């Protein structure tokens with residue numbers, strides 16, 4: 372799931388819990404500025420916000436920054452997202468940056484939630500080696516080798532060569 376935050380109009384602020392001089396949206400703001408202006412502070416459900424993987428910051432109806440959410444901090448009765456901007460080459464960034472708000476809502480809430488199809492590749496799922504860990508990849512780091520080694524041990528008498536010969540005999544090499 373993703374959280375979408377729509378920036379309001381530019382306004383200067385004093386005593387901001389995030390140490391900012393201004394919040395809101397202005398023309399040609401950088402992604403860094405948009406994230407700083409948008410990541411807080413909001414009245415939001417902390418548990419819900421912490422479970423989001425990505426944040427889209429929207430200004431004037433268009434996505435102006437995309438961040439990966441790493442956590443949520445509390446500031447009195449409000450919260451701020453912690454995270455890192457993602458950039459070109461990231462599927463969520465490439466799909467939404469500069470495009471219309473993909474999660475428009477009728478209620479005019481600045482903070483809303485929704486799912487984005489591009490997030491599927493990042494969903495948390497059980498490691499495929501069967502260890503019981505959760506990961507946003509098919510395997511927890513290094514566990515693909517553990518899974519392969521288990522199969523070599525169980526089915527090929529511990530011989531990697533026997534596995535390779537079996538693969539080659541069942542899947543003829545493409546012509547080189």
Ligand SMILES: [Zn+2]
Nearest residue numbers: 498500502514
């Ligand atoms: Zn594993």
